[in-house]
Amino acid sequence: MDRDHALALLGRYVTSESLTRHCIATAAVMRGLAQTLGEDADLWERIGILHDIDFEIIGEDMTRHGIEGARTLREEGLSEEVCQAVERHNHTLFGPYTEPLDLALQSADSISGFVIACALVKGGAVTDVTPKTIRKKLKDKTFAAGCARERIAAVGALMDLTDFYQVAIDAIADRREELGLR
């Protein structure tokens, strides 16, 4: 399944524009991380696109998050690797994580919105966001207060966090038009 097919599948289950943007941004970071870590970039991107496919199915019931996603993706014929990663990414049910894919998804899921929030402070210019911006804003607990700092740091087990911030910024900048940024 290529990127366009994964996005089309997501679009059959997700109507929210902001959730779709979150999935696009998370997938971009997953792709960038896979390239950096020597992993399967297409696979990691696909998992990023599909990781929250169940969000509108589960309502507010976070105990079903990921589990419904995996079930849906199995019905759609996705590989077990994709389905299990989607299921496991619900950190309120699973974890602590040790596998690179799981660690990367925790961090990509959390940094994607954070980078976008940093870009919005700069008038939507993600190209003006630097690792220094990220570090500064992470210290400010009132900024994007809902963003779990410890989940962003998960990938620190695999790579330097400043390098990770740069990977995330570059990945989101690559998709800036789709994300309504500049």
Ligand SMILES: [Fe+2]
């Ligand atoms: Fe997510």
